[in-house]
Amino acid sequence: MNRNKKELLPEQREELIRTLKERFEKNMNRHKDMEWTKVQAKLDANPEKLWSLDDMEITGGEPDVVGYDQNTGEYIFYDCSAESPKGRRSLCYDRAAWESRKEHKPENNAMEAAAAMGIEILDEEQYRELQQFGKFDTKTSSWVKTPADVRNHGGAIFGDYRYGRIFIYHNGAESYYAARGFRGWLRV
Structure with a gap:
């Protein structure tokens, strides 16, 4: 992976999406009334954000969706690891x-x-x-x-x-x- 280029290889992207989806489904209390397919569509449309989410994951942050901004149409991810990353x-x-x-x-x-x-x-x-x-x-x-x-x-x-x-x-x-x-x- 080229961390300077800020993009993931296809297999890294797939692994990250799989991890995020599993966490999303396991912790529905953090994002009631939200659908994973809509979150993934946003991720697919913003590959540069995947790089940041991957960095959050690599450093132990366990990012997850915690909100949705109606005004901007953006999903909000927080580090949700039990302890500080x-x-x-x-x-x-x-x-x-x-x-x-x-x-x-x-x-x-x-x-x-x-x-x-x-x-x-x-x-x-x-x-x-x-x-x-x-x-x-x-x-x-x-x-x-x-x-x-x-x-x-x-x-x-x-x-x-x-x-x-x-x-x-x-x-x-x-x-x-x-x-x-x-x-x-x-x-x-």
Whole structure:
């Protein structure tokens, strides 16, 4: 696979579509009143989005349909893995945070990793919406798109689910932990 070209080989595409269909059918509570054939038609018409969905899958995000935008006619996919995607952990929040570290820099940062994948990081509202579909991040945490006023003070926010509640916390944006990653979303 040529990851730089941002397209999948036919067999990779078929495998991804099969995986997405199985997940869609297994988790109907996330997308009541939606039909897989319509979702697949959108995927077939937008092959560049398949590349991003494949990146979400490869890094452990388990993307699934969680909504439909009536205005744009787009399906909305979120990372629905039980824990923060394993292939996207140990990252500080953004480039400025990464550059501010004097030593022990992580491999990358969440904002640039998401952009490279062609996805966006869930914001706080989306993170709370995700939690309506199950219990996510019960052992991990996920960076959440941070409002500028918080980021301007050097912080960033993240969320998790503990004690039957959704918690949104703050941390220095330059921090990174083995159990903190990020969750993304994509419109197709």
